[in-house]
């Protein structure tokens with residue numbers, strides 16, 4: 001794992017050293033973005049209605065989150081679950097550890113949960129002698145490689161099959177040189193089935209929690225959450241407090257959006273509704289704040305709590321696609337992660353809101369209509385005011401802000417810039433200009449759009 | 463419990479004034495087996511229409527000639543029914559070739575079927591088997607998820623699940639592989 005002191009541009013630069021890999025990463029994610037488009041368009045006019053509905057349900061929920069949390073807790077307890085509350089990551093990890101100690105267990109299986117990544121549960125448990133096996137195939141791959149997931153939905157999107165073949169050869173004793181996806185998946189199936197059958201505790205994440213019924217829903221394609229939970233004596237479900245929705249029937253809206261936005265599937269293979277523990281089983285639900293109430297208090301950033309973690313904003317982001325998930329040095333990468341992380345630590349994550357072109361593509365695909373690029377822009381203002389923004393970008397941005405605010409200066413500057421680009425492109429394409437990194441400036445046109453428009457409009461008039 | 467009140471207090475102070483809950487989205491489209499079949503095939507499942515005079519055991523033999531262990535949560539399938547389900551160690555289902563269950567309805571827009579613990583008796587059954595077979599009546603289709611949740615809005619299940627196709631993964635270079643941890647195939651037997 002990389003040191004957390006490196007910032008996004010340093011880490012992105014490292015990722016960009018291998019150009020072929022960057023193109024491959026870029027194209028793979030764009031392909032998933034296109035699948036998302038197809039799935040969304042297949043619903044025709046319904047799609048935009050669904051997005052608005054989901055956004056409004058979440059807005060409503062957040063405006064009564066305390067009430068819904070209490071309602072959820074009461075119903076979950078009535079269902080036979082044990083509900084825990086964790087103010088921060090540390091308390092979350094301690095609660096989980098205590099449950100394991102109470103049950104005298106030192107081994108467990110875990111399905112995908114970005115919350116436990118956010119809380120760094122695995123390293124915490126490992127230092128306490130607990131063996132954690134991630135059971136999502138992608139997560140198992142990065143776990144064996146001693147890495148963190150680089151994408152919230154596609155944890156090992158940055159890995160090539162040949163590398164996975166090598167990794168499995170080393171850890172699962174598959175034949176050297178075999179990089180066939182079916183073969184490797186089957187090897188993982190056999191390896192993980194043994195874990196499902198022998199571990200007594202299963203941790204799962206939560207996609208949605210329903211206040212009305214005290215149940216929660218977990219969505220997977222692999223079936224790993226279900227294999228773990230249904231074969232365990234103790235099921236621990238960890239969730240952020242923003243996962244709540246009021247009514248069970250609201251799931252109709254969210255499940256129609258989630259998989260289509262994430263991978264372009266009509267729905268995930270399994271949408272599992274856990275309401276009561278199996279007979280004889282313990283069911284624990286850990287509700288985690290860890291900065292969420294603080295984000296809720298910020299009017300400008302509150303909407304980020306609507307996120308259903310579909311990953312669509314990652315797949316569409318020109319910066320994410322070309323810099324890789326690890327360049328964000330936080331559990332939830334990409335555009336949404338860049339809004340969430342500075343809330344937890346402004347200083348450490350000050351670089352992230354600047355890791356964006358503000359093109360707005362994220363906002364356009366977001367199934368719950370979060371104004372992602374606006375929030376990134378707002379974070380930049382907050383961070384600049386607080387004195388945390390990256391130095392080189394600050395100077396350039398101040399110049400840009402000054403130029404954009406004065407139309408006269410803008411056209412004057414543009415005229416000179418075009419001239420400079422023709423005569424002395426190296427003045428722009430130099431190391432002092434952070435925007436030039438990994439980019440080629442296009443040849444400068446002789447005329448600006450404004451000049452062109454003026455000439456052509458006059459032509460039309462004649 | 464220590465942090466409960468503190469968290470609730472903070473949330474209460476942070477949340478904005480109440481924004482009203484939007485009215486439900488509804489749909490009137492009709493669900494049918496054709497759309498369902500098309501969608502399910504697209505995600506790796508298959509639909510087999512049964513003739514009125516066909517029996518499930520014969521059909522299974524025809525579709526899975528080499529299956530060894532076939533179990534079912536359907537009482538009327540005497541030969542396959544898990545008579546000992548109350549004492550059974552669920553882990554012992556590990557070598558089941560085919561699990562046969564009945565679903566309550568199918569959803570045409572996404573190829574999913576709705577199943578609860580009452581239908582499977584043992585929760586892990588539809589996940590642990592090598593192949594999954596689901597019985598469904600021809601009349602039991604809804605158009606979309608709004609209609610699906612209208613049907614189950616107030617059901618008191620302990621566990622319920624929408625299942626859409628075989629278990630799958632594309633984690634290795636986005637190559638789709640059927641049979642990640644659960645069934646490698648899903649067959650819907652539609653009875654007329």
Ligand code: SF4
Pocket residue numbers: 261306307308309310311312313314336362365366367368369370372
């Ligand atoms: S911010 Fe929107 S697009 Fe991005 S992961 Fe969250 S829900 Fe998906």
